Amino acid sequence: MSFSICVAQCTDSLAATMDDQARIMQSIGGVSLAGHSVQGGMALPPPHGHDGSDGDGRKQDIGDILHQIMTITDQSLDEAQAKKHGLNCHRMKPALFSVLCEIKEKTGLSIRGSQEEDPPDPQLMRLDNMLLAEGVAGPEKGGGSAAAAAAAAAASGAAGDNSIEHSDYRAKLTQIRQIYHTELEKYEQACNEFTTHVMNLLREQSRTRPISPKEIERMVGIIHRKFSSIQMQLKQSTCEAVMILRSRFLDARRKRRNFSKQATEILNEYFYSHLSNPYPSEEAKEELAKKCSITVSQVSNWFGNKRIRYKKNIGKFQEEANLYAAKTAVNAAHAAAAAVQNSQANSPTTPNSGGYSAPCYQSDGRIQ
DNA sequence: AGGTATGATTATCT
DNA sequence: AGATAATCATACCT
Numbered sequence: 001m002s003f004s005i006c007v008a009q010c011t012d013s014l015a016a017t018m019d020d021q022a023r024i025m026q027s028i029g030g031v032s033l034a035g036h037s038v039q040g041g042m043a044l045p046p047p048h049g050h051d052g053s054d055g056d057g058r059k060q061d062i063g064d065i066l067h068q069i070m071t072i073t074d075q076s077l078d079e080a081q082a083k084k085h086g087l088n089c090h091r092m093k094p095a096l097f098s099v100l101c102e103i104k105e106k107t108g109l110s111i112r113g114s115q116e117e118d119p120p121d122p123q124l125m126r127l128d129n130m131l132l133a134e135g136v137a138g139p140e141k142g143g144g145s146a147a148a149a150a151a152a153a154a155a156s157g158a159a160g161d162n163s164i165e166h167s168d169y170r171a172k173l174t175q176i177r178q179i180y181h182t183e184l185e186k187y188e189q190a191c192n193e194f195t196t197h198v199m200n201l202l203r204e205q206s207r208t209r210p211i212s213p214k215e216i217e218r219m220v221g222i223i224h225r226k227f228s229s230i231q232m233q234l235k236q237s238t239c240e241a242v243m244i245l246r247s248r249f250l251d252a253r254r255k256r257r258n259f260s261k262q263a264t265e266i267l268n269e270y271f272y273s274h275l276s277n278p279y280p281s282e283e284a285k286e287e288l289a290k291k292c293s294i295t296v297s298q299v300s301n302w303f304g305n306k307r308i309r310y311k312k313n314i315g316k317f318q319e320e321a322n323l324y325a326a327k328t329a330v331n332a333a334h335a336a337a338a339a340v341q342n343s344q345a346n347s348p349t350t351p352n353s354g355g356y357s358a359p360c361y362q363s364d365g366r367i368q
Numbered sequence: 369a370g371g372t373a374t375g376a377t378t379a380t381c382t
Numbered sequence: 383a384g385a386t387a388a389t390c391a392t393a394c395c396t
Contacts, residue, residue, distance in 0.1 A: 256375040256392060264374095279385090300384085301376060308387060309374090 065090065088208060101210040124228075127235040136177045136238060172245050180238045184231065191227040195220055259302070263292035267302050271310075272324035278307055 068087060072080050087093065131137035202216050259267070270288060271278050280288060285299045292299070310317050 258374065258393065298375080302374090304385070304387095305375070307385085312387090 062092070065092065065096075084208070093208075097208070097210070104210050121232075124232055124235070127232065127239055130239055131180075131235060131242075135173070136180055136242060173242070176238060176241050176245065180234070183234050187227060187231055187234065191224065194227075195223050198223060259292065259294060259298075263294060266291050267299070267306070268320065268324050269328060271303065271306055272321050273328045275321070278303060278310075 065087065068083060072083055072087075075083065128137065198219055199216055202211050202219060205211060258264075267288060270280060270284070274280070280299070280303060282296075285296050285303075289296045289299045294302075
């Protein structure tokens with residue numbers, strides 16, 4: 001996840017590819033020593049025709065140059081730069097370069113690796129989709145976090161309820177989002193920097209050894225792949241973080257507490273006194289919610305559950321129904337009595353006083 | 369511990 | 383958009 005790891009990995013990969021090249025160089029060097037230089041020696045005999053001594057000197061010279069080439073990577077940058085310049089101006093350089101080109105052509109190193117194109121990784125797509133859905137990826141500024149919050153609120157069923165937990169959740173999510181984006185940016189920047197660096201390096205090297213544009217392209221591809229695999233790690237861990245956050249906050253709300261006795265009382269009262277049409281209006285729901293100190297969506301849930309469960313097994317709820325019918329009847333009676341008293345009309349019999357007539361249920365469970 | 373009650377979620381329908 | 387029905391997951395009771 002950390003940037004340093006990423007860079008380390010990339011540096012590793014670069015080191016590996018450099019190793020590769022060193023090996024190539026070595027093999028080329030071997031061949032040219034075994035073949036061409038001897039041939040060259042025959043084609044260009046020593047100028048003054050002296051016996052082998054001058055030829056030996058040249059071989060010595062070439063061996064020396066090759067040695068310099070091979071060890072150039074071990075030296076400090078300035079040192080190497082100076083050496084490189086010296087070698088570049090060496091009179092044998094064009095010859096060596098063409099030899100290298102020829103050998104490379106023969107060994108077919110320049111052709112390999114042209115077939116690999118990026119197949120869209122299904123797992124990467126999965127991660128991308130999830131991050132997008134969670135509002136972590138996607139458009140950054142302005143509506144970004146707000147949209148994520150709105151999505152979370154919408155998912156929870158009722159916007160605005162549990163606002164404390166919600167804002168907490170939202171804060172954590174934006175935190176994750178921010179980390180994700182800064183890391184992503186860092187990776188991108190590092191990738192670009194690294195790519196241009198390597199490209200410059202290769203371009204520069206192409207003056208001393210044959211490197212085709214194809215190869216540079218390939219190298220860029222390798223770097224990009226490496227970096228995107230690191231990005232995938234970032235995405236993976238971001239996904240994990242979001243999942244943990246979700247399970248801790250959103251799913252925590254799934255952990256239910258039973259409503260208070262009072263609340264269920266009020267809800268049941270409403271339900272059984274509106275048995276013929278137990279569908280509270282929005283306003284009624286709001287009022288019930290306020291009275292029970294629960295949310296409107298909880299009221300909706302309660303009525304949804306109640307309706308279906310009542311309908312499913314009316315018999316089981318008979319007792320409860322009677323109980324609440326009695327209660328509302330008593331309430332009504334009290335209210336009526338109060339009203340009567342208030343209106344100072346003296347009627348001898350209070351309706352339903354002292355008892356209640358059990359409600360008559362139809363087969364569909366509705367009060368007649 | 370196991371069964372039931374219950375609040376929440378989900379898919380589907382209208 | 384709201385209702386329903388099935389289902390999940392936990393609370394609560396025995």
